[in-house]
Amino acid sequence: MLTLLFSSVSYGASVQQSRSEPLAAIPAAQTSAFGTWQQPSNELELPNLQGQSLSFADQYQNKLIGEWSLQNINGRTKMEHDPWIQETIKAMTWRLNAQARQQAPLALVIIDNPSINAFAAPGGIIGINTGTILAADSMDELASVVAHEVAHISQRHYESGADARKKALLMQIGGMLAAIAASAVDGDAAAAVMMGSQTATMNSSMAFSRSNEREADRVGMQIMTQAGYDPRAMPSFFATMNQKSQLNQIENRYLPSFARSHPLSNERLSESQARAQRYAPLSLTQQQRHQALFDLLYWRVQVMGKHTSETALTTAANSSNGAKLALMYWYSQQQRFDDADKLMKELSALPASQLQILEPLLSITYSQVLSEQNRWQQAVEVLSAQQRLYPERRDLRLYLAEALTSNNQPLQAQALLKPLTQEQASDRYAWQSLQLANEKLAKMSNSASIKAIATINALRYRSHDQLWNGRYDSALTSLTQAEQLAKQMPNPSSRSPLLASIKKEITEVKTAQDFKP
Numbered sequence: 001m002l003t004l005l006f007s008s009v010s011y012g013a014s015v016q017q018s019r020s021e022p023l024a025a026i027p028a029a030q031t032s033a034f035g036t037w038q039q040p041s042n043e044l045e046l047p048n049l050q051g052q053s054l055s056f057a058d059q060y061q062n063k064l065i066g067e068w069s070l071q072n073i074n075g076r077t078k079m080e081h082d083p084w085i086q087e088t089i090k091a092m093t094w095r096l097n098a099q100a101r102q103q104a105p106l107a108l109v110i111i112d113n114p115s116i117n118a119f120a121a122p123g124g125i126i127g128i129n130t131g132t133i134l135a136a137d138s139m140d141e142l143a144s145v146v147a148h149e150v151a152h153i154s155q156r157h158y159e160s161g162a163d164a165r166k167k168a169l170l171m172q173i174g175g176m177l178a179a180i181a182a183s184a185v186d187g188d189a190a191a192a193v194m195m196g197s198q199t200a201t202m203n204s205s206m207a208f209s210r211s212n213e214r215e216a217d218r219v220g221m222q223i224m225t226q227a228g229y230d231p232r233a234m235p236s237f238f239a240t241m242n243q244k245s246q247l248n249q250i251e252n253r254y255l256p257s258f259a260r261s262h263p264l265s266n267e268r269l270s271e272s273q274a275r276a277q278r279y280a281p282l283s284l285t286q287q288q289r290h291q292a293l294f295d296l297l298y299w300r301v302q303v304m305g306k307h308t309s310e311t312a313l314t315t316a317a318n319s320s321n322g323a324k325l326a327l328m329y330w331y332s333q334q335q336r337f338d339d340a341d342k343l344m345k346e347l348s349a350l351p352a353s354q355l356q357i358l359e360p361l362l363s364i365t366y367s368q369v370l371s372e373q374n375r376w377q378q379a380v381e382v383l384s385a386q387q388r389l390y391p392e393r394r395d396l397r398l399y400l401a402e403a404l405t406s407n408n409q410p411l412q413a414q415a416l417l418k419p420l421t422q423e424q425a426s427d428r429y430a431w432q433s434l435q436l437a438n439e440k441l442a443k444m445s446n447s448a449s450i451k452a453i454a455t456i457n458a459l460r461y462r463s464h465d466q467l468w469n470g471r472y473d474s475a476l477t478s479l480t481q482a483e484q485l486a487k488q489m490p491n492p493s494s495r496s497p498l499l500a501s502i503k504k505e506i507t508e509v510k511t512a513q514d515f516k517p
Contacts, residue, residue, distance in 0.1 A: 063106070064123075066106045066124055069122070070106065070107050071512065075470030076470075078112045087395040089128065093146050095228075096143060096146055097154075099226040100154035101150070105124040107426050108126055112129075113129045116129065128146065135240075139293055147221070148216050150220070217268070217271070218275065235269060235272040239269060242269060295320055302326060310330065329365050329369070337373060340369045348362075360396060367399060367403060376407035380403045380407050387400050387416075398430065404437075414437050417437065418434070431465040432465050434457075449491065452489055457482075460478070463482070463505060464505075467508070476506065480506075
């Protein structure tokens with residue numbers, strides 16, 4: 001189901017104030033933020049999910065729609081690209097998705113926008129606003145939003161059925177993209193766009209939509225439980241959103257799209273609260289682990305999105321290590337390196353069990369402090385130590401590749417980056433990093449052949465980023481330039497494979513440009 005959830009709702013200062021509560025110490029054996037989760041009871045079983053036998057043609061069509069939607073979303077919104085934030089939300093999202101679907105999501109989109117909003121699109125795109133992260137009180141509440149959207153995808157709401165419903169789906173895709181673009185300027189404008197785009201579909205399918213919502217609540221809670229999160233967080237967060245919707249009605253503002261596309265009646269809220277109480281509470285260890293990670297995430301989002309101030313960070317840092325890390329980063333951006341180093345020494349003196357909670361974000365933040373001072377070799381050493389411990393982590397590869405490129409080691413950077421683009425073709429951050437690595441290689445090399453190949457590859461990698469940003473003409477221009485340079489190469493053994501790759505990439509861009517859902 002393609003849905004707009006929690007759109008255009010402002011959040012209050014009371015949310016931020018609750019972050020300064022001290023975190024209880026966690027036993028060393030339980031401290032890894034991405035470690036194994038306690039397995040849920042075998043009595044909890046997801047229902048048989050409908051429509052598991054989509055034809056190959058339908059699956060391919062959904063994939064094309066998902067890629068088209070992703071390219072358009074990337075081109076219309078301001079994204080939060082910080083690799084650690086991406087890795088943290090992705091780990092949670094993929095874990096939730098794995099409880100109900102064999103296929104991984106096509107992409108996770110984190111939109112840098114203060115409104116409370118999340119959505120799911122056909123093909124397996126899951127999107128969430130930074131405002132949703134900042135409005136949540138816990139990792140469990142954040143997981144409840146994502147689990148709800150995963151349930152919509154797993155149940156394929158609006159993806160199968162009558163042709164009229166499929167037409168409604170395409171109308172909602174257009175409405176979603178328009179609302180995302182509008183919300184970057186004006187939340188009420190986004191609500192107005194959604195109201196216009198959804199009126200035709202909602203009038204005929206509101207009852208069906210309510211049925212979908214109850215099913216997404218039920219399946220979402222089971223997904224949460226099996227992934228190790230507290231299902232009670234779902235009705236808790238929904239109740240907060242319902243309260244905000246009622247406040248908007250009193251103030252004669254547009255209702256958020258959550259109130260229309262996710263109708264939250266008192267009956268549905270009561271049902272979800274009653275259902276959540278049937279589940280066993282999380283252990284204290286699980287709660288502490290979730291809260292420790294959420295503390296890091298909350299303050300990282302605050303500082304990376306420039307949503308906070310020195311006063312807020314300094315106050316919260318008295319009881320929050322997440323705020324201390326954010327303050328260290330903030331100091332580096334202000335060129336206050338002595339203050340940043342003091343915080344690093346203070347954090348490094350923590351007991352090993354608490355240090356383990358902070359890694360790898362502690363090393364990542366310190367490497368950024370070093371990078372701001374052009375101390376690239378030291379940044380490489382700090383990040384390399386963590387990357388050896390967590391070789392599978394995308395964020396460490398990206399940070400380390402950036403440091404390596406800046407430290408005149410572009411070939412080593414490429415070796416880290418290429419697997420990321422092979423795993424996910426839409427990884428724009430990796431494509432941009434590969435472009436920079438090849439530009440550096442072209443400047444450094446004394447070989448005319450290596451310079452030419454590196455320049456051609458930089459253009460090719462730039463075209464991939466432009467493709468996934470929906471800038472098809474720019475991507476074709478980059479590839480045309482790369483093709484002209486490749487044709488000038490005297491060595492056929494180097495020229496032929498490059499031209500073959502460029503020809504294939506031109507075809508891919510033209511196919512994407514011509515696709516219309």
